[in-house]
Amino acid sequence: xxxxxxxxxxxxxxxxxxxxxxxxxxxxxxxxxxxxxxxxxxxxxxxxxxxxxxxxxxxxxxxxxxxxxxxxxxxxxxxxxxxxxxxxxxxxxxxxxxxxxxxxxxxxxxxxxxxxx
Amino acid sequence: xxxxxxxxxxxxxxxxxxxxxxxxxxxxxxxxxxxxxxxxxxxxxxxxxxxxxxxxxxxxxxxxxxxxxxxxxxxxxxxxxxxxxxxxxxxxxxxxxxxxxxxxxxxxxxxxxxxxxxxxxxxxxxxxxxxxxxxxxxxxxxxxxxxxxxxxxxxxxxxxxxxxxxxxxxxxxxxxxxxxxxxxxxxxxxxxxxxxxxxxxxxxxxxxxxxxxxxxxxxxxxxxxxxxxxxxxxxxxxxxxxxxxxxxxxxxxxxxxxxxxxxxxxxxxxxxxxxxxxxxxxxxxxxxxxxxxxxxxxxxxxxxxxxxxxxxxxxxxxxxxxxxxxxxxxxxxxxxxxx
Numbered sequence: 001x002x003x004x005x006x007x008x009x010x011x012x013x014x015x016x017x018x019x020x021x022x023x024x025x026x027x028x029x030x031x032x033x034x035x036x037x038x039x040x041x042x043x044x045x046x047x048x049x050x051x052x053x054x055x056x057x058x059x060x061x062x063x064x065x066x067x068x069x070x071x072x073x074x075x076x077x078x079x080x081x082x083x084x085x086x087x088x089x090x091x092x093x094x095x096x097x098x099x100x101x102x103x104x105x106x107x108x109x110x111x112x113x114x115x116x117x
Numbered sequence: 118x119x120x121x122x123x124x125x126x127x128x129x130x131x132x133x134x135x136x137x138x139x140x141x142x143x144x145x146x147x148x149x150x151x152x153x154x155x156x157x158x159x160x161x162x163x164x165x166x167x168x169x170x171x172x173x174x175x176x177x178x179x180x181x182x183x184x185x186x187x188x189x190x191x192x193x194x195x196x197x198x199x200x201x202x203x204x205x206x207x208x209x210x211x212x213x214x215x216x217x218x219x220x221x222x223x224x225x226x227x228x229x230x231x232x233x234x235x236x237x238x239x240x241x242x243x244x245x246x247x248x249x250x251x252x253x254x255x256x257x258x259x260x261x262x263x264x265x266x267x268x269x270x271x272x273x274x275x276x277x278x279x280x281x282x283x284x285x286x287x288x289x290x291x292x293x294x295x296x297x298x299x300x301x302x303x304x305x306x307x308x309x310x311x312x313x314x315x316x317x318x319x320x321x322x323x324x325x326x327x328x329x330x331x332x333x334x335x336x337x338x339x340x341x342x343x344x345x346x347x348x349x350x351x352x353x354x355x356x357x358x359x360x361x362x363x364x365x366x367x368x369x370x371x372x373x374x375x376x377x378x379x380x381x382x383x384x385x386x387x388x389x390x391x392x393x394x395x396x397x398x399x400x401x402x403x404x405x406x407x408x409x410x411x412x413x414x415x416x417x418x419x420x421x422x423x424x425x426x427x428x429x430x431x432x433x434x435x436x437x438x439x440x441x442x443x444x445x446x447x448x449x450x451x452x453x454x455x456x
Contacts, residue, residue: 014350016359035321038328039352062353065327091318 019067026115027101033093037061043085049078076102122167123433132173148240151285152312183383210415214264214369227338230364254362259283261303265369274390276369277419280307283367291324299326370419392418403432
C-alpha cells in the first residue's frame with residue numbers, strides 16, 4: 001500500500017441503527033438490573049482497575065447499550081470481581097453479574113459462538 | 118379559581134375574568150398529572166364547583182386596560198365592559214415555547230416531529246399513537262429542554278416541570294406501545310419533586326426506557342418519513358446517530374409575551390427571565406410592588422399544580438389582609454409567632 005504519510009481513522013460516530021444489540025439482550029436476560037444504571041459513575045470511582053487502566057464499568061454498560069462491542073472485548077477482562085462496585089452502587093445494580101455476563105458474551109464472540117444462554 | 122373561592126369564602130365580592138370560554142386554563146389540556154398520573158378532571162370539577170354561585174365569572178373577556186382612581190382600580194374590557202375593584206390578582210399563566218422557533222428541530226417542517234403538548238392532546242383523544250404515515254412507531258425519542266436553558270431561544274431559565282413530564286409521557290407511550298423503544302435525550306434530569314425520582318426509576322426498572330445524556334443540534338428527515346437525529350452521547354464522548362419514527366419535543370415554559378400583556382398593562386416590572394419582578398420573592402412571592410395588585414400561579418414562573426393551588430390560598434389570605442387593613446406578613450416585619 002502506498003504510504004501517503006497519513007492515515008484515515010475509523011469513524012467515531014455510533015450508528016445506533018446498525019449496531020448490534022445482541023450483547024445487551026444477552027446480559028439483560030440474565031441480569032435485568034442493567035436497566036437500573038443511571039451512569040452516575042460511583043462504580044468506576046470505587047474501582048481499582050479503573051484507577052490504573054481505562055477500564056470503566058459505567059462506560060462498559062453504555063457501550064453494551066449502544067452496541068459498541070469492541071470496547072467490551074478490549075477491556076471487560078480487566079475486572080477481578082472484587083465487588084467494590086456492587087457495594088458502591090446507589091441503585092443496587094448487580095454489577096458483578098453484569099460484568100460476568102459481559103465476559104461470558106465476550107468469550108462467546110471471540111470463540112465465534114452464538115450469543116445464547 | 119382557588120384564590121377566588123377562598124376570597125369569596127372570606128366574605129369578599131370576587132369577579133373572575135377569563136379570556137377563553139372556560140375557566141381552568143391549561144389544566145383543561147392535560148390528560149394526566151405527574152407524578153401520580155391521575156386525571157386532572159376531578160380537581161377541575163372541584164374548583165369549578167367551589168366558585169359556582171359564589172364568584173361572578175366573566176368568560177370570553179379581554180382586559181384592555183387597568184387604571185387606578187381614588188376608589189381603587191378600574192378594569193376595562195373589550196366591548197365596553199368595565200368593572201371596579203379594590204384589589205387585583207393576575208393569574209393569566211405562562212406561555213409555552215413555540216417549537217417552530219427552534220427550526221433546526223423540524224417542528225412544522227417534518228411531519229413526525231411533535232411537541233409534548235401535541236402528545237398530551239393525542240392522549241386526550243384516546244386515539245392510537247401513529248406516525249403521519251399511519252405506522253405504529255417502533256422507536257420514539259423525547260428531546261428535553263426545547264426552548265429552555267437556551268439563550269438563543271430567548272430563555273436561559275429551566276422550565277422545571279418538563280423533565281418529569283417527559284418521563285411521565287414516555288411511560289404512557291410505552292404502555293400504549295409496549296414493543297416500542299423509547300429514548301429520552303436530556304442535559305440534566307431534574308427530578309426535584311416528591312415521587313418524581315420514583316417515576317424516573319419506574320421508567321427504567323419497569324418500562325426499560327433509555328436515557329441518553331445529549332442535546333440535539335439538528336434533526337433531519339429520511340426518505341421514509343422517519344427522523345434522523347445526530348447527537349453527542351456525552352457520557353461516552355462520541356457522536357451518535359439514530360433514526361426515530363416519532364420525535365417529541367419537550368417544549369418549555371416562558372414568560373408571557375411582551376406586547377399588550379396584562380403584566381405590562383398594569384406596569385409591573387419584568388425580571389431578568391421576563392417573568393414579573395417580585396419585591397419580596399422569599400416572603401411574599403406574589404407581591405408585585407404595586408399596592409393592591411398581586412400575581413399568582415404560572416404568571417410568575419414554571420409551577421406545578423400543587424404549588425399553584427398552595428400559592429392561590431396564600432395570596433388569598435394576603436389580599437384579605439390588604440382589604441381589611443390587617444397587618445401584612447410581608448418582609449417578616451409584622452410576624453408574631455407563638456411566644
